[in-house]
Amino acid sequence: MGGEIVLWMLGLLVVLIMLGTHIGLALALCSGLGVWLMLGQLDIALSVLGNTAYEAVRKDIFAVIPLFVLMGDIISRSGAAGDLYRLCDRGLRRLPGRLAIATIAGNTIFAAVTGVSIAAAAAFSRIAYPEMKRAGYKQTFSVGVVAGSACLGMLIPPSILLIVWAVLTELSVGALFIAGIVPGIMLALMFTAYVIIAAWWRPEIAPAFSAPLVELTRSESRSELIGGLGILGLIFLVIGGLWFGLFTPTEAAGFGALGALLIGFLKGMRGHEILNAIFQAGRTTAPILFLLITAQMYSRLLALGGAVNYIQGLFMGIGLEPWMVIALMMVIWIILGMLIDSVSIILLTVPIFAPMAMAMGYDPIAFAIFGILVIEAGLLTPPFGILVYTVKGALPDKTVTLGAIFKGSTPYFMLILVAGLLVLLMPELATWLPKVML
Template sequence: MHHPISGEAADAPRRTAISSLYSHVISALAALGTVWIFAIMLLICADVIGLKLFARPLYGVIEFTENSIVPIVFLQLAAVLRHGRLTRADFLFAPLKANRPGIAGMMDAVFLLIGGGIFAVLAAELLGDFTAALGNGEYIGTRGVFTMPTWPFRLLTAIGAVATAVEFARCVTLALARCRSRQEVLALSVTLGLFALSLALIMWMEPGRLALGGLIILGLVVLLAAGMHVAPVMMLVGLVGIWLIRDNPTIAFKALKTATTGTVNKFDFGVIPLFVLMGLFTDISGIGRDAYRVAAWWTRKLLGGLGIATVVANAIFAAVTGISIASAAVFSKLAVPQMVAHGYTPRFATGTVAGSSVLGMLLPPSLLLIIYAFVAEASVGKLFLAAIIPGLFLALLFCATILLMARYWPGFVGQPASVVDLEAETLVSSARRLLPIGVLITVIIGGVYLGWFTPTQAGAVGALAAMGITILRGKLNRSALWMVMQETGLISVSVLMLVIGASMLSKALVISTLPMQMVDFATASGFGFWGVLGLFLLIVVLMGMFLDASSIIVITVPIALPLIVTLGVPVIGPDVVIWFGIVTVVAVEMGLLTPPFGISVFVVKSTVGSICTLGDVFIGSLPFVLAMAVLIVVLMAFPSLVTLAF
């Protein structure tokens, strides 16, 4: 007997085909953005070679790079969202999702719906930008030297925004599909109702600019704590804030488009994907392993020798990566098994790796310093040079901490056995192992210090050099290359979106006059520079318990910097912005090691497995948090340690 196929069953293959096609489109857009980063690296390197060796630069490289960054971000943004790499603070949301997944799903659906709405508005604005550029024949460059139309860049950016809005919609559909009970529907209704009620109440009360500035901060904190993605939160509160302050949605939408297309479209922002690319190449090249072997041999006779070796190797590795997570992952595999096998406690071994991994965010080239430079409109090169002495001093503090613990707290460190099984090193073999790292450090720090390269050019040359080293060592195959390029895109886009969101938030805060009022209040109240700085550092460390480091910087620095500069110039001097950046990064790094977030701790724990508990890693890293607090006190007492290098 023939049974007709139901309409729903007949539509299933069609839905599957559409879904598969859509997934391929998202992957293709992300692949284009990934390859684009690699192409920019090659172009900048060719420009540097042409200029330095033949006095014949490649015209248009700077303009092409500047106009490429925004489309690169948006082409990969949908994939970033799909892979769950769009930054969010889930310290409250994650437990709710584990215990009440349905309710968490409904809340997430609301957050995703809002994010999709923001990007739908943005896509409409960007499509208008594209049609205007196409119709007006807009171009970049100089006639007779180099020109290129801008409409392809605008078109690809708009396509990426549309794809991101669609991906948000897809995620909303998936979240709603998990709705199974009346309680979950109630959670969805309550969340939507709270949003609508809050907005209606604010509009009814018609608060002044200053009050709206305070509400922007309050809304930011509440939505971040609830688990909404960080970049969309900043874009949302900035958009709504400007809308209410200026009482004009058109102005708010234009501000959103300007924050998106006019923030990261600068040559200096190319440094982020290029340094990430270089760091990932060094990660797979085995440079970290060589640094650890050399350090372990030469420190074998010291108290806590393998712990000190881990710090030294981390400091060397940090000078060519700039990403603390990479250091934590590498040395969790290298150092922890060695240290435990030689009698060190798992708590001390994992804590040492987690603690010393933060050197990657202070010693240049540091991704956090780059982000701070863009948010504070400071010189990346100056920040790199300013971080050298504090970074090396922090490494020495870590080594001293290990020596003191090994001497006075042996129960915590363990009972190290002989290390005669380590591979013997000579000065010649050590130099040979460290030569690739020396080359990269010379290219990056030496090139910037001597004025050979801008930081962006140093990033491109360093990435190409790291790739060459990886090839020469036989560590680069097709799958590894694609993994590096793909991961570069995911990391870079998530960071650059934070910068874009911070720009929108800053615009709203400036219009509200809140930062200026804070300056006037702090000046009149007599808190003084040190009182304001102490309060800021306390807030940053507390935020580090719940937010990632990049988010903390882009959220707090625009609010605090005007106040710090006004009060700090008479105390610290004209380089207060640079000094404040170093102190801020050290304070933010402390958050990488403090519960409940502590991203470096989580990376170490996930790498070492069941060798110890998560609490053991947090306790093991506590002495290093105290050492970082000591560094902050030293930098406050002797600000010249920061400015000595430039």
Template structure:
């Protein structure tokens, strides 16, 4: 048994339980383990410095801030509101029209931002007041907003997929392609649930008696701008005109043009960049410190040791996969999703590879299960973002958790479906 690695893991768990921010827990436990493993502080500090420098210089990391700023600009410019209004007004006669429009708007919004937090905040301001004005229940309205906000973690350009690709050295473009069909399928499942709920419980989602007007010219233009941005950015990546990193830069320039066309000026653009920095900085710091932890894991062969333990339990392929899913889901109830990925993927990835699990399938199942953790108590990052963003003092966190429960159940169902029928995730990447 590799004492130094397990000691570092125990230190990491102890620091997290004690309430130390995860980024510092990763850094402290990694340094502690490396000092023991390398026999001194200076060799450990040299390795940490080299790891941090190589991480900062990694060309692939540029994708994360570019796509985040892109999404923030779209949200702040009012294009997200235009998108919701256009979808809403095209769904006349659909049960739970406003909830279905929220799902549809989030699905499209997800294609211009890989950060679910941005979607949750944007649609809390855009969709919630409209739903409450139409007498939707608080639980159903906020559950729909929080539940559909996580579509951005699956539909490209997902920050989750970018982080997963960096950790496992996979192609970002192939993972983006793999998320398209499952992402659209999940959005469809969400929309069907909303329509069914509104039909079975009309008191919680009544149909408005007001006449639904056609979208205005300004709203149609805003939605069209978002559509063109998606086609240019993701289309360019999939058809090989530019790499994902180059595509993120193209998307950022396009978002700036959209924001300017929507009347946004330097003050608003500056604010969007500031908010993006607040979102991106913790992610980048987590990536750097988690890379240090990955070095320690690789140095001492922890994945091989965990694999031998699992083999001794006789779990087999499906049993091992179920074990990983259980770990992801339980961790999702306690810590944030990016931290779960950074903590577990360096250990689980070599095990999955050795067992012959398809890399695309494993990535999608892992992302989906971790994604469910964004919605589960007691952490539920999206739930607390919605609670903070919704202009309703009477709304309770409990109401949001109740309303969002069906959404994470559907996420877990889709994860099982992909594992049972891999072409759902692998078909589109195989055509690239």
């Protein structure tokens, strides 16, 4: 009976979301109704869900999210992302398609201090695209590399998605952070290889050697070094502290926020701008934390109803092989990626998918990295790829169409799926580093 109630509540949840109900409110309503139907008494159901929400809020890991969001927002507002891009551009000047490669390199490093793909997409739409346009890059190619490489923000630590996944599955945040490093670098190298091959094969889309570098004044060079090298130092502080066991994830987030504040101050940020960054971090964090609280209630509903075993039994009952189940998960994630944001996708699916994957023998850490990759690929798919709309909204060139961005990002979509399958088939790509370092 419990499994059937869970299925009815899942159906109601999908209907509410399709009708435009806020995902957190839909989760709370379906969880409350489902637990009430299972237990038969409203006061007991409210007590169970209230305790669940209270225990969720008490977890100190929740402090990681606002601190990392604040760190990324300060870095983004300080102009350090532009400094980083220009440093990458100067270091890669002998490569064909150097501006596109600099965009990928900049996103790879910028991802390690923001953890949010949308922030990277918005930043590099304003920074990288105008430079590529000025150098004669084809429009579709330029916007595609901006949208595609922004996906690195959700894989390379500190990723907000990895934190949310860890909270839901009770995995170590530090282990997931370290696990994302090798696949993240691998994906960045795959993107870079594609750009080099494309620029060599079709020189008209990306001039082999772009416009000459502009000489900077001493003060401009100093500011660029502070921003670019400051980000590199911040990465070493946060990831290195976790790597060598100096910090817990929460402590790393705190030191990261302080380091970002120092960089922002050196870059000229003062009281009003810093306060705006703090307020924006709060506006970004509050909905995520509310979603996490309601997701814990949703997980309690699934646990009380035995949903995982029930749904797994349904799949096995119709003769699905493990690879078929994984393929079905991928299809669901990609379809959801067309409609809703990454955090909501994780909240809806991971409480069901992660235990099923473990029951089928997949490593939980490797499956987490695989899942993040597939979910991020969904953000590039038409008709409602959120990253594509972010790039479109942030671009200074309003002649760029959504179709051009979708077309340009298709190769990156395919490469992300390939990387995800490689991690699933060779879990050592994700698990080796955490075993060695933690």
